[in-house]
Amino acid sequence: MNxxxxxxxxxxxxxxxxxxxxxxxxxxxxSDPGVSASEIVLGMQLPQTGxxxxxxxxxxxxxxAYFDYVNSKGGVYGRNIKLAVKDDTYKAGLTISSASxxxxxxxxxxxxxxxxxxxxxxxxxxINRRKIPDIFVNSGYSxxxxxxxxxxxxxxxxxxxxxxxxxxxxxxxxxxADKKIGVLYxxxxxxxxxxxxxxxxxLKFEAKKTSASFVAGTQGSIGLASQLSQLKENGVxxxxxxxxxxxxxxxxxTAAQLGYKPSKWAVISVGAxxxxxxxxxxxxxxxxxxxAAMLAGTISASHAPAPGEADDExxxxxxxxxxxxxxxxxKRWDNNVMQGMNIAYLAxxxxxxxxxxxxxxxxxxxxxxxxSKLSSAAFAPLxxxxxxxxxxxxxxxxxxxxxxxxxxxxxxxVVYTTxxxxxxxxxxxxxxxxxxADALPKVA
Amino acid sequence: xxxxxxxxxxxxxxxLLSIALFLFFILLSQQFDPYxxxxxxxxxxxxIAVLSITLLTGASGQISLGQGAIMAVGGYGSALLVTRxxxxxxxxxxxxxxxxxxxxxxLGLAAARLSGPYLAGTTLVMALAIPSIAVRFESFFxxxxxxxxxxxxxxxxxxxxxxxxxxxxxxxxxxxxFTAAALFAVLNLSNTRTGRTWRAVRDNEVSAALSGINIQRxxxxxxxxxxxxxxxxxALYGFRGLVAPSVYPTDLSLTxxxxxxxxxxxxxxxxxxxxxxxxxxxxLIEKITKNLAIPETIGNYLPALTIGTLLLLTVILNxxxxxxxxxxxxxxxxx
Numbered sequence: 001m002n003x004x005x006x007x008x009x010x011x012x013x014x015x016x017x018x019x020x021x022x023x024x025x026x027x028x029x030x031s032d033p034g035v036s037a038s039e040i041v042l043g044m045q046l047p048q049t050g051x052x053x054x055x056x057x058x059x060x061x062x063x064x065a066y067f068d069y070v071n072s073k074g075g076v077y078g079r080n081i082k083l084a085v086k087d088d089t090y091k092a093g094l095t096i097s098s099a100s101x102x103x104x105x106x107x108x109x110x111x112x113x114x115x116x117x118x119x120x121x122x123x124x125x126x127i128n129r130r131k132i133p134d135i136f137v138n139s140g141y142s143x144x145x146x147x148x149x150x151x152x153x154x155x156x157x158x159x160x161x162x163x164x165x166x167x168x169x170x171x172x173x174x175x176x177a178d179k180k181i182g183v184l185y186x187x188x189x190x191x192x193x194x195x196x197x198x199x200x201x202x203l204k205f206e207a208k209k210t211s212a213s214f215v216a217g218t219q220g221s222i223g224l225a226s227q228l229s230q231l232k233e234n235g236v237x238x239x240x241x242x243x244x245x246x247x248x249x250x251x252x253x254t255a256a257q258l259g260y261k262p263s264k265w266a267v268i269s270v271g272a273x274x275x276x277x278x279x280x281x282x283x284x285x286x287x288x289x290x291x292a293a294m295l296a297g298t299i300s301a302s303h304a305p306a307p308g309e310a311d312d313e314x315x316x317x318x319x320x321x322x323x324x325x326x327x328x329x330x331k332r333w334d335n336n337v338m339q340g341m342n343i344a345y346l347a348x349x350x351x352x353x354x355x356x357x358x359x360x361x362x363x364x365x366x367x368x369x370x371x372s373k374l375s376s377a378a379f380a381p382l383x384x385x386x387x388x389x390x391x392x393x394x395x396x397x398x399x400x401x402x403x404x405x406x407x408x409x410x411x412x413x414v415v416y417t418t419x420x421x422x423x424x425x426x427x428x429x430x431x432x433x434x435x436x437a438d439a440l441p442k443v444a
Numbered sequence: 445x446x447x448x449x450x451x452x453x454x455x456x457x458x459x460l461l462s463i464a465l466f467l468f469f470i471l472l473s474q475q476f477d478p479y480x481x482x483x484x485x486x487x488x489x490x491x492i493a494v495l496s497i498t499l500l501t502g503a504s505g506q507i508s509l510g511q512g513a514i515m516a517v518g519g520y521g522s523a524l525l526v527t528r529x530x531x532x533x534x535x536x537x538x539x540x541x542x543x544x545x546x547x548x549x550x551l552g553l554a555a556a557r558l559s560g561p562y563l564a565g566t567t568l569v570m571a572l573a574i575p576s577i578a579v580r581f582e583s584f585f586x587x588x589x590x591x592x593x594x595x596x597x598x599x600x601x602x603x604x605x606x607x608x609x610x611x612x613x614x615x616x617x618x619x620x621x622f623t624a625a626a627l628f629a630v631l632n633l634s635n636t637r638t639g640r641t642w643r644a645v646r647d648n649e650v651s652a653a654l655s656g657i658n659i660q661r662x663x664x665x666x667x668x669x670x671x672x673x674x675x676x677x678x679a680l681y682g683f684r685g686l687v688a689p690s691v692y693p694t695d696l697s698l699t700x701x702x703x704x705x706x707x708x709x710x711x712x713x714x715x716x717x718x719x720x721x722x723x724x725x726x727x728l729i730e731k732i733t734k735n736l737a738i739p740e741t742i743g744n745y746l747p748a749l750t751i752g753t754l755l756l757l758t759v760i761l762n763x764x765x766x767x768x769x770x771x772x773x774x775x776x777x778x779x
């Protein structure tokens with residue numbers, strides 16, 4: 001190996017490559033980064049590409065559409081909300097780099113709505129030690145929220161998987177007491193958190209028999225044939241899925257190929273979006289009518305109205321904003337778009353609530369003290385307090401009909417509430433406040 | 445020139461070049477904002493892994509598509525030492541070298557019997573299998589969630605000495621001494637009798653064997669050395685925040701190989717250039733796509749597409765990589 005001059009020259013060449021990528025260092029800010037007289041910058045990390053991206057890659061465009069709507073109405077105390085987004089492809093190595101980019105280059109004020117449990121694990125500690133607000137995280141993993149001393153700046157944007165699994169598990173156990181119930185889950189905190197909820201509800205599964213797991217992200221390349229064969233061979237009649245949307249679609253398609261017809265499917269809400277389900281199966285050549293028929297009868301839960309509830313006032317308002325402001329490549333109205341809009345609505349409400357003198361510390365204090373009073377499209381309040389940063393504390397249970405609408409069981413919506421611990425599941429008496437005519441949140 | 449004098453010169457040259465690289469990174473970091481400082485730390489980390497490919501493939505002709513998996517071995521080794529046994533981060537980095545070198549020994553014993561596509565296939569399977577092991581023995585390796593580890597905050601004595609420094613700058617200071625040491629080791633190995641032996645095996649195994657070189661043993665030694673380096677890189681890479689399967693995906697191995705090929709498989713300077721390219725090119729492309737308002741549906745795929753195209757063009761038009769092209773230009777100027 002000839003090393004001397006080429007080495008020096010390549011070192012210089014490397015410096016040139018590096019220099020090209022450097023942006024000019026901005027002047028140091030006097031207040032918290034990401035807030036100026038005219039702008040509030042929020043940052044989101046999500047899989048825009050890769051195996052886990054289908055469906056979730058619409059959340060950022062939906063949130064941005066709502067912020068653009070708010071900006072068109074004068075913003076928050078004259079400040080426009082800007083959303084900087086980074087694609088981490090659902091790989092933690094990239095999540096770490098892109099978090100640094102959002103913090104240091106985009107100079108964000110707060111992380112907002114980041115998607116992915118196993119990816120967020122890689123950055124949550126760093127975000128918290130820098131005291132950056134990490135709000136409305138799109139993960140239902142309770143470990144992020146139930147100990148605010150550990151993660152004081154992180155606040156949930158979904159009901160925890162434990163809460164949802166407790167509610168769903170109680171329903172399934174009572175309704176299908178005579179059936180053999182099994183579970184297919186992704187082997188990360190998402191899946192395990194859901195399993196803990198099912199266990200609290202009294203649903204126990206047997207490893208390698210009625211319980212099958214897979215590594216998140218491998219559903220596209222390796223498939224789920226061995227897991228579903230295992231459930232089939234063990235006579236599982238009710239299959240619960242605790243996994244991302246792409247895995248749900250792969251599971252249904254694989255079961256069809258194996259000739260496995262469980263009498264009922266039940267899917268945790270984040271993996272049960274009908275549009276994503278149909279899009280993924282459509283790409284595999286399954287006609288829309290067939291995929292709709294496959295989904296029909298599936299049980300799921302939701303904290304918010306189903307996107308197909310055309311008469312719901314929040315659905316109407318958000319749908320119109322989506323039509324008018326969403327510039328994303330796929331703006332089809334679904335659960336993901338609804339969730340993006342809803343957390344953007346909540347973020348706007350919180351920023352308004354903090355007041356004109358916006359700082360990171362004030363936003364965190366506001367959410368802890370007043371977060372549970374914030375209203376949104378959800379039929380359950382946020383659980384925020386000084387002792388927990390869990391988001392929506394209740395879910396209603398529904399069943400997909402032939403038109404892919406998640407309709408309340410027996411036609412009547414009953415919202416159940418519980419905690420992420422061992423508390424009982426009870427009926428919620430929360431009454432959702434109405435949305436204003438201009439679809440902007442109002443704070444006292 | 446006597447042997448001792450030759451070794452002295454090589455040792456001095458290696459020391460000077462390693463110090464030069466160290467100072468170069470430090471000086472460059474002073475011009476950078478914290479994000480680019482963290483990218484520099486990334487380069488310094490990945491460079492160690494790319495150097496392992498320079499040794500393995502460039503110097504001894506053995507192909508590995510699984511250096512990312514060996515990085516995972518080092519990462520898990522160091523993270524387990526810190527989280528389960530309470531070792532200091534620094535000690536765990538050193539021990540990660542030995543843990544992964546031991547892994548490389550077993551791998552090398554198998555690899556020495558294989559060559560070409562068979563070796564590539566075996567190492568690729570390893571890259572796919574290692575993450576599954578972490579998930580299979582979930583209670584020990586923490587499954588998909590992984591082990592949360594980091595470099596910590598800059599120590600007080602350092603901030604007292606040089607003033608307030610960012611977390612990103614601190615990560616660079618942690619990594620850089622190891623990078624300089626790795627470069628020193630590779631430079632020394634490459635330019636002494638050991639390196640010449642490896643190259644002899646690479647160029648013609650029969651001739652090397654006739655010259656008295658033990659082919660199998662040489663190949664195993666190279667695997668051990670390269671694995672030690674990759675393991676060190678893996679430990680440093682994991683301490684950015686998390687040691688988990690998704691931190692060491694299969695495409696990490698391919699990215700490292702891409703860096704080595706673009707820069708020039710047989711050149712250490714090329715390894716430096718290639719590592720800079722794979723880390724900074726995506727940022728550069730993002731800046732361009734932002735300025736040109738290219739939609740995200742295209743922009744998100746452009747970095748991988750560009751690097752992939754660059755790799756293809758290198759293999760087809762300039763197999764010796766950037767370092768080879770530079771050498772060619774120098775040669776033409778001379779004549």
